[in-house]
Amino acid sequence: MATKKKVKSTKTKTAKTPLKVVLSKQQKIILGSLLMLVGVGLLISFTSFFFTWQEDQSLIGTITEREVEAKNLLSKLGSGLGHFFVYQGFGIAAFAIAILTTLTGVYLFFDYAKTQLKKFWFWGILLMIWLSVFFGFFSKTNSLLSGVIGFEINDWLQDYTGLAGTVLLMVFLAIVYLVLRLKLTPEKVIAAFNKKKSEISEDFNKAPSTANIDDTTTSEISNTETISEVKTPTSPITTTEIPLNESISNQVEKISEVKETIIDTGDFKVEIAQEEEVTIEVAKIVEEKSEKKNLSDKLVEDFGEFDPTLELSNYKFPTIDLLKDYTAGQGITINQEELENNKNRIVDTLNNYKIGIASIKATVGPTVTLYEIVPDAGIRISKIKNLEDDIALSLAALGIRIIAPIPGRGTIGIEVPNKNPKTVSMRSTIASPKFQSAEMELPLGLGKTISNETFVVDLAKMPHLLMAGATGQGKSVGLNAILTSLLYKKHPAEVKFVLVDPKKVELTLFNKIERHFLAKLPGDEDAIITDTNKVITTLNSLCIEMDQRYDLLKEAYVRNIKEYNTKFKARKLNPNDGHRYLPYIVLVIDEFADLIMTAGKEVETPIARLAQLARAIGIHLIVATQRPSVNVITGIIKANFPARIAFRVTSKIDSRTILDSGGADQLIGRGDMLYTQGNDLVRIQCAFVDTPEVADITDFIGSQKAYPEALILPEYVGEDGGTTIDNNVSERDKLFREAAEVLVIAQQGSASLLQRKLKLGYNRAGRIIDQLEAAGIVGPFEGSKARQVYVPTLEALNQLFNDEGNN
Numbered sequence: 001m002a003t004k005k006k007v008k009s010t011k012t013k014t015a016k017t018p019l020k021v022v023l024s025k026q027q028k029i030i031l032g033s034l035l036m037l038v039g040v041g042l043l044i045s046f047t048s049f050f051f052t053w054q055e056d057q058s059l060i061g062t063i064t065e066r067e068v069e070a071k072n073l074l075s076k077l078g079s080g081l082g083h084f085f086v087y088q089g090f091g092i093a094a095f096a097i098a099i100l101t102t103l104t105g106v107y108l109f110f111d112y113a114k115t116q117l118k119k120f121w122f123w124g125i126l127l128m129i130w131l132s133v134f135f136g137f138f139s140k141t142n143s144l145l146s147g148v149i150g151f152e153i154n155d156w157l158q159d160y161t162g163l164a165g166t167v168l169l170m171v172f173l174a175i176v177y178l179v180l181r182l183k184l185t186p187e188k189v190i191a192a193f194n195k196k197k198s199e200i201s202e203d204f205n206k207a208p209s210t211a212n213i214d215d216t217t218t219s220e221i222s223n224t225e226t227i228s229e230v231k232t233p234t235s236p237i238t239t240t241e242i243p244l245n246e247s248i249s250n251q252v253e254k255i256s257e258v259k260e261t262i263i264d265t266g267d268f269k270v271e272i273a274q275e276e277e278v279t280i281e282v283a284k285i286v287e288e289k290s291e292k293k294n295l296s297d298k299l300v301e302d303f304g305e306f307d308p309t310l311e312l313s314n315y316k317f318p319t320i321d322l323l324k325d326y327t328a329g330q331g332i333t334i335n336q337e338e339l340e341n342n343k344n345r346i347v348d349t350l351n352n353y354k355i356g357i358a359s360i361k362a363t364v365g366p367t368v369t370l371y372e373i374v375p376d377a378g379i380r381i382s383k384i385k386n387l388e389d390d391i392a393l394s395l396a397a398l399g400i401r402i403i404a405p406i407p408g409r410g411t412i413g414i415e416v417p418n419k420n421p422k423t424v425s426m427r428s429t430i431a432s433p434k435f436q437s438a439e440m441e442l443p444l445g446l447g448k449t450i451s452n453e454t455f456v457v458d459l460a461k462m463p464h465l466l467m468a469g470a471t472g473q474g475k476s477v478g479l480n481a482i483l484t485s486l487l488y489k490k491h492p493a494e495v496k497f498v499l500v501d502p503k504k505v506e507l508t509l510f511n512k513i514e515r516h517f518l519a520k521l522p523g524d525e526d527a528i529i530t531d532t533n534k535v536i537t538t539l540n541s542l543c544i545e546m547d548q549r550y551d552l553l554k555e556a557y558v559r560n561i562k563e564y565n566t567k568f569k570a571r572k573l574n575p576n577d578g579h580r581y582l583p584y585i586v587l588v589i590d591e592f593a594d595l596i597m598t599a600g601k602e603v604e605t606p607i608a609r610l611a612q613l614a615r616a617i618g619i620h621l622i623v624a625t626q627r628p629s630v631n632v633i634t635g636i637i638k639a640n641f642p643a644r645i646a647f648r649v650t651s652k653i654d655s656r657t658i659l660d661s662g663g664a665d666q667l668i669g670r671g672d673m674l675y676t677q678g679n680d681l682v683r684i685q686c687a688f689v690d691t692p693e694v695a696d697i698t699d700f701i702g703s704q705k706a707y708p709e710a711l712i713l714p715e716y717v718g719e720d721g722g723t724t725i726d727n728n729v730s731e732r733d734k735l736f737r738e739a740a741e742v743l744v745i746a747q748q749g750s751a752s753l754l755q756r757k758l759k760l761g762y763n764r765a766g767r768i769i770d771q772l773e774a775a776g777i778v779g780p781f782e783g784s785k786a787r788q789v790y791v792p793t794l795e796a797l798n799q800l801f802n803d804e805g806n807n
């Protein structure tokens with residue numbers, strides 16, 4: 001329950017951009033020492049005031065004059081402070097102010113958690129007021145005891161409730177204090193009282209009882225050892241043994257005098273010490289207090305929750321004015337004439353096909369207007385759907401989309417593009433309350449829906465996003481809008497990007513925030529990956545990171561990154577055991593088609609693995625492609641990317657590949673897009689963020705203090721660890737060179753190709769392939785796929801052999 005509450009509170013904390021003043025370590029030390037000295041100064045001046053106030057009294061009013069001499073140890077300042085806090089204020093209780101100020105200084109100086117300090121101040125001030133009122137009873141004998149405030153409150157209370165009433169009220173307040181502050185309960189008081197009582201009675205009884213016991217031991221039998229030595233075959237000896245161990249002695253309140261008892265055994269007499277009138281009073285069992293606070297709670301109390309943002313605690317989120325307002329403050333304007341015309345054309349067209357309309361309603365969006373039609377009873381929906389092209393023709397507009405029926409509304413929607421589409425600026429999306437108050441892990445402000453609502457989705461819930469769109473339709477702008485959203489909402493400690501940009505131009509601006517927001521491979525210079533081979537290494541490295549994160553989650557007994565981080569923040573996971581705060585990792589791949597074409601399975605396999613498993617551990621994928629064909633967006637990729645964005649594509653087939661339905665081919669471009677998360681399609685006008693704006697944002701972030709380096713991903717050592725065969729030229733097969741030429745020409749490192757072309761047996765071909773690998777001509781074994789050929793042309797191969805010959 002308690003943890004639940006905590007989670008909630010941290011949630012709200014992260015949702016709002018923090019505004020609290022955070023002091024640096026140096027500032028804390030300076031302020032702390034200043035407060036400590038002020039506190040000590042107050043202590044000196046108050047103490048001194050008690051001895052000198054009468055002499056200094058005459059100075060009041062003239063205290064600002066330099067010639068005047070005060071007796072207080074802190075001179076006029078001390079006398080003034082004493083007069084203000086002690087005489088005019090709270091009397092002797094004013095010392096609380098001096099003590100609390102000193103304490104505050106100590107807390108700041110040593111950077112202790114502030115929660116305890118707040119409690120000290122709260123209770124300290126209350127106690128001070130109570131004491132000054134209490135001393136008000138005695139202020140007639142000494143006016144300094146209560147100060148003016150204490151006296152006045154006491155006097156006021158006595159006027160209204162009389163002396164008895166005031167005393168009762170003060171007693172009540174004292175009880176409240178004792179119960180709430182010192183957690184005193186009647187049981188505790190009684191237990192303490194009983195303990196004291198038993199201690200006293202024990203002390204009291206000790207002297208005579210020991211004397212008696214001594215007597216008996218010296219006489220005959222006094223302990224069990226001696227009794228066991230006594231052989232008593234016939235009649236058993238009744239012995240009363242009282243183990244006087246410590247715990248019982250505490251509980252036994254009263255043991256009366258011990259006296260000698262004589263037991264007749266027949267043969268001889270045994271005298272044992274026996275206590276007379278043993279009355280055992282068992283003290284009330286005091287429930288052992290169960291320790292409510294474990295180590296983590298104590299750590300949190302002392303140091304506060306772990307704050308991942310502490311290292312960059314002065315980090316400033318980008319300001320809204322870095323973004324341009326493309327609407328120039330204007331919202332959507334409704335063109336009544338256009339609406340009327342479109343409505344008439346729709347009605348006429350449908351009437352031509354004998355479809356009557358019961359009602360029609362228009363919702364004007366930034367780029368399209370939705371006309372919702374309720375057809376007359378008995379009209380088949382498929383009939384309207386089939387008329388899509390005819391309606392489009394009669395409206396003479398590109399990008400008509402018919403939604404029949406609109407899910408959950410029971411109407412038929414016809415989306416008609418506006419004559420003057422409006423740009424939705426990123427600024428309005430970021431500034432919208434919906435985005436600002438979004439309590440999401442990774443909120444993305446994508447743009448505005450047809451009903452002009454800002455559309456915000458959580459990438460963490462998607463959990464991966466596939467984007468497609470023909471060239472120039474707004475894909476890059478969309479990617480920038482996504483990255484901008486995250487930059488406006490997330491601290492560098494909370495999210496890291498892995499950017500793959502084969503086009504080498506789209507994402508370069510983000511290089512400036514490398515040490516804030518990017519992750520890269522160990523030893524790499526650039527964080528933004530443009531080379532296909534590096535993409536493979538990066539993806540595999542992310543798979544290792546994923547596996548490591550799963551191990552951490554398993555050890556922490558949690559199911560996902562959110563629970564893990566909450567537990568880590570509550571200091572329940574020990575960093576010495578390898579636990580660390582886990583930032584979200586967002587992998588962005590622009591131009592996925594290029595990658596699949598060049599690296600195929602090598603890219604597809606780790607992507608599919610990440611997409612399948614990475615959601616729980618906070619790695620999310622955004623994959624964009626120009627060519628949404630089935631050999632790029634394969635079944636396995638599609639199955640793991642339920643969230644998809646389609647900008648305008650060129651054919652219905654492409655639309656089906658990306659969305660599993662048509663529609664994307666009917667869009668009008670320029671950021672007009674369809675979004676689906678597995679069920680409904682939502683038409684959105686993507687927020688527009690231009691390159692200069694992105695540059696301003698990255699400049700703004702890049703100019704701030706950063707981490708020493710980008711987040712370093714785990715090292716991935718590929719299977720190309722080298723073959724066991726030495727690159728020994730003399731031991732090479734006679735057909736080595738020919739084989740190399742065959743493979744370089746075919747650009748395919750397969751043994752079966754050699755078998756066919758050179759008419760070799762399987763074993764010999766395999767051996768030659770190994771030798772070629774050792775020589776660095778072909779890549780390592782890659783399962784069912786042919787090995788890569790590292791030498792691109794025959795010229796290069798000749799060069800390689802020449803170099804070898806020269807060495």
Ligand SMILES: Nc1ncnc2c1ncn2[C@@H]1O[C@H](COP(=O)(O)OP(=O)(O)OP(=O)(O)O)[C@@H](O)[C@H]1O
Nearest residue numbers: 423470471472473474475476477670671686687688
């Ligand atoms: N949301 C939008 N609002 C208004 N205009 C847009 C929007 N998105 C894109 N555009 C316009 O379309 C142009 C091309 O967009 P963008 O560069 O994003 O296309 P693209 O799909 O990434 O193209 P390519 O695949 O060739 O890189 C932009 O320069 C801009 O003028």
